[in-house]
Amino acid sequence: MSHLTNPLATVGQLYQRDTLPEELQTSILYYTARLTQAAGILLRLPQDITAQANVLLFRYFLVDDIMAREFSDISAATLYLTAKISSSPRSLRSITNVYAYLLSPSSPLNTGPVANNPDTYYLSEASYIIFRNRLLNIEGQVLNALGFNTHVTLPYPLAITYLQTLGVFAGDSKEKGSKFAKRTIEYLNTALLSPQMLYLTHQPASLATAAIYLAAKEEGAKMPEVEWWEVFDCEREELGFLVVALGSFRALVEREEKRWEGRGMVTRRDVRDVMAKSNGNGQEEEETRMGRLLDEKIAA
Amino acid sequence: MYSKLKSRWADNEGDVALDAQRKREKEDRKRAKAEKHRQADEAAAAAAAQAAAAVEERKQQEQSHQELASRPSKRRKLSPGPAANRQDIAKETVPAKLLRFPGGQWKKCRSVEDYEKLNDIEEGAYGWVSRAKDTTTGKVVALKRLKMDNATDGVPVTGLREIQTLMYCSHPNIVALQEVVVGEDVSKIENIFLVLDFLEHDLKTLLEDMNEPFLTSEIKTLLLQLTSGVSYLHTNWILHRDLKSSNLLLNNRGVLKIADFGMARYFGDPPPKMTQLVVTLWYRAPELLLGAEKYGTAVDMWSIGCIFGELLTREPLLQGKNEVDELSKIFELCGIPTEVSWPGFKRLPNARSLRLPKNPISQGAVIRAKFPLLTTAGSALLVSMLELNPAKRPNAQEFLEHAFFKEDPKPKSTAMFPTFPSKAGQEKRRKRVTPNAPVRGKVPELKATDFSGIFSGREDEEKGGGFSLKLI
Numbered sequence: 001m002s003h004l005t006n007p008l009a010t011v012g013q014l015y016q017r018d019t020l021p022e023e024l025q026t027s028i029l030y031y032t033a034r035l036t037q038a039a040g041i042l043l044r045l046p047q048d049i050t051a052q053a054n055v056l057l058f059r060y061f062l063v064d065d066i067m068a069r070e071f072s073d074i075s076a077a078t079l080y081l082t083a084k085i086s087s088s089p090r091s092l093r094s095i096t097n098v099y100a101y102l103l104s105p106s107s108p109l110n111t112g113p114v115a116n117n118p119d120t121y122y123l124s125e126a127s128y129i130i131f132r133n134r135l136l137n138i139e140g141q142v143l144n145a146l147g148f149n150t151h152v153t154l155p156y157p158l159a160i161t162y163l164q165t166l167g168v169f170a171g172d173s174k175e176k177g178s179k180f181a182k183r184t185i186e187y188l189n190t191a192l193l194s195p196q197m198l199y200l201t202h203q204p205a206s207l208a209t210a211a212i213y214l215a216a217k218e219e220g221a222k223m224p225e226v227e228w229w230e231v232f233d234c235e236r237e238e239l240g241f242l243v244v245a246l247g248s249f250r251a252l253v254e255r256e257e258k259r260w261e262g263r264g265m266v267t268r269r270d271v272r273d274v275m276a277k278s279n280g281n282g283q284e285e286e287e288t289r290m291g292r293l294l295d296e297k298i299a300a
Numbered sequence: 301m302y303s304k305l306k307s308r309w310a311d312n313e314g315d316v317a318l319d320a321q322r323k324r325e326k327e328d329r330k331r332a333k334a335e336k337h338r339q340a341d342e343a344a345a346a347a348a349a350q351a352a353a354a355v356e357e358r359k360q361q362e363q364s365h366q367e368l369a370s371r372p373s374k375r376r377k378l379s380p381g382p383a384a385n386r387q388d389i390a391k392e393t394v395p396a397k398l399l400r401f402p403g404g405q406w407k408k409c410r411s412v413e414d415y416e417k418l419n420d421i422e423e424g425a426y427g428w429v430s431r432a433k434d435t436t437t438g439k440v441v442a443l444k445r446l447k448m449d450n451a452t453d454g455v456p457v458t459g460l461r462e463i464q465t466l467m468y469c470s471h472p473n474i475v476a477l478q479e480v481v482v483g484e485d486v487s488k489i490e491n492i493f494l495v496l497d498f499l500e501h502d503l504k505t506l507l508e509d510m511n512e513p514f515l516t517s518e519i520k521t522l523l524l525q526l527t528s529g530v531s532y533l534h535t536n537w538i539l540h541r542d543l544k545s546s547n548l549l550l551n552n553r554g555v556l557k558i559a560d561f562g563m564a565r566y567f568g569d570p571p572p573k574m575t576q577l578v579v580t581l582w583y584r585a586p587e588l589l590l591g592a593e594k595y596g597t598a599v600d601m602w603s604i605g606c607i608f609g610e611l612l613t614r615e616p617l618l619q620g621k622n623e624v625d626e627l628s629k630i631f632e633l634c635g636i637p638t639e640v641s642w643p644g645f646k647r648l649p650n651a652r653s654l655r656l657p658k659n660p661i662s663q664g665a666v667i668r669a670k671f672p673l674l675t676t677a678g679s680a681l682l683v684s685m686l687e688l689n690p691a692k693r694p695n696a697q698e699f700l701e702h703a704f705f706k707e708d709p710k711p712k713s714t715a716m717f718p719t720f721p722s723k724a725g726q727e728k729r730r731k732r733v734t735p736n737a738p739v740r741g742k743v744p745e746l747k748a749t750d751f752s753g754i755f756s757g758r759e760d761e762e763k764g765g766g767f768s769l770k771l772i
Contacts, residue, residue, distance in 0.1 A: 081455075081460075
């Protein structure tokens with residue numbers, strides 16, 4: 001059965017995260033997931049592995065303090081871990097190189113004109129070893145937080161099965177069908193980046209159904225006039241929630257881009273700066289500064 | 301943000317008119333739910349009062365888990381949504397019965413300090429195993445510590461695969477992974493322990509220490525249990541890839557469980573490219589020795605065949621010194637493959653360098669001679685398990701349905717199994733002599749080998765006391 005289901009976040013886990021303001025958490029989740037996705041593409045990993053890594057990343061965030069480690073480090077460690085147990089492992093050196101590139105000023109994640117300057121993402125042997133050791137430590141932390149349960153069921157195969165059931169690829173509609181399917185898969189990929197952590201709150205069957213629903217609307221596909229989603233064990237209420245969550249994602253991204261001024265990735269320092277600013281409290285700022293110094297010392 | 305978006309979804313025009321009614325309904329539901337909550341809380345409090353403080357926490361977790369399982373959509377209903385819509389629309393129709401899948405949850409590992417170590421059992425290829433007691437429940441378990449050899453790669457992938465497959469598996473003949481615990485110092489996760497069922501024996505040690513071999517009825521029961529476990533694995537797309545007597549555990553109630561999933565992995569159809577460096581040499585199938593890159597469930601079936609032979613004689617069946625020696629021992633026992641009996645075997649990477657004798661003897665004859673006490677059905681089964689051509693070996697399901705298990709003597713009930721003194725429970729074990737499973741790394745190539753001499757001295761061999769009745 002676990003080929004069809006995922007463990008879901010408990011209500012307790014979802015409400016525990018009140019250490020940071022909601023909007024900052026949203027930014028952290030979105031930017032970190034996007035970083036994993038970009039790294040997965042550069043590492044030429046099959047999308048299912050990148051997707052699993054992002055699900056594990058969010059599961060980790062629900063257990064450990066979100067500010068305990070640098071977000072990009074956690075992203076790199078989960079991606080390394082997921083690839084390692086899959087049939088397409090990636091070396092630590094490839095991972096560190098890709099992340100050094102994506103976090104550099106030359107990163108394609110930064111919006112606006114970017115000058116490609118290899119000096120900015122060159123990783124010396126010494127910094128490679130430091131980065132590597134940090135990743136290996138975090139890998140253990142991630143496994144510990146997940147109780148070593150690394151199994152993730154993805155909705156992609158289900159979505160294709162559902163589309164076949166709906167007769168999307170039948171007869172002469174093959175070309176239209178594959179366009180429809182592509183759009184469905186794109187929605188499922190989008191859902192991975194959603195700070196609402198849809199893969200942690202909904203089973204793959206519902207995610208697949210919602211993606212099909214949206215794709216059908218967009219492609220103008222003719223769907224059955226009955227409540228077809230019930231055939232796929234998705235409640236109308238659940239479908240509605242997911243459709244809204246996915247539909248509002250574009251607006252969310254635009255808001256985030258504006259908030260962080262086209263930055264490629266947010267860091268703990270960025271988050272602390274915003275916190276300090278919003279507090280306007282000198283003492284708080286001092287504390288943050290000390291914390292940062294401490295972190296830098298540990299990182300070095 | 302949420303409420304605004306929600307209204308966007310509920311774009312039905314009838315909604316507006318029905319708003320008041322819906323509100324009323326919602327309030328009713330809210331009240332009913334509060335009542336339910338109160339009752340549940342009371343029940344939980346009553347239950348908790350009875351239990352001790354430590355047990356109490358576990359119980360509540362279990363309870364909440366059960367609650368989730370029995371009413372899985374409960375949480376979802378917390379969000380006030382267009383549920384009312386649905387009632388409006390589907391007023392006449394009966395609400396559909398939707399399948400709900402309780403998926404479980406994840407949480408942080410417990411500490412190994414929650415277990416009290418009783419004694420060491422053995423050191424295997426992947427880690428140390430010791431017997432321990434859960435200090436809260438008093439349950440005796442086996443703690444297997446993962447070896448962290450390749451520290452430069454982090455947690456070893458074999459260990460992670462073992463955990464992943466064992467967590468997925470739930471079968472009476474597969475050792476159950478209860479949880480994973482870590483060492484006290486969590487700033488660095490270096491000590492990882494698998495909490496497994498404790499079983500008194502492993503088949504290897506047991507066979508070595510027994511004065512009399514197992515009875516045929518007992519062998520049947522053991523083989524049926526082993527193969528039903530393997531059948532479960534194969535139907536769930538898992539290859540064990542290291543079946544051998546020392547990885548089969550037996551408890552004092554006659555239940556056999558498959559252990560050590562360090563080599564296991566998921567496979568697919570068509571089979572993916574996998575390493576041939578799997579399965580302990582003495583149990584390794586000929587297609588692996590010949591370097592096949594694509595193989596399947598038949599490699600596990602070969603190992604079962606080897607274990608079958610070992611159960612009969614209490615000696616591992618094919619004790620090769622190295623890959624070449626193993627292959628020649630296999631050919632000696634099972635005959636020489638031909639293009640007819642195994643189409644395409646000549647194209648396997650390591651087969652090209654082999655020089656095989658021209659006139660091969662018939663397959664099966666040697667096996668029948670080696671096990672003269674086996675019935676016709678029994679030897680037919682063993683011969684088919686040790687088919688050189690993987691396609692001809694029966695699969696797990698066919699094995700379970702074989703006539704051998706239907707004829708007398710019938711498989712012995714596990715409850716009637718004899719008990720043995722447990723080495724794992726009391727004293728330190730003898731170091732095991734089976735070679736370990738191959739280490740990940742470079743695949744050794746078979747050098748050009750001349751096998752034509754294997755049978756040269758056959759005529760001079762003693763034929764024994766003339767008891768060759770079974771020889772066909």
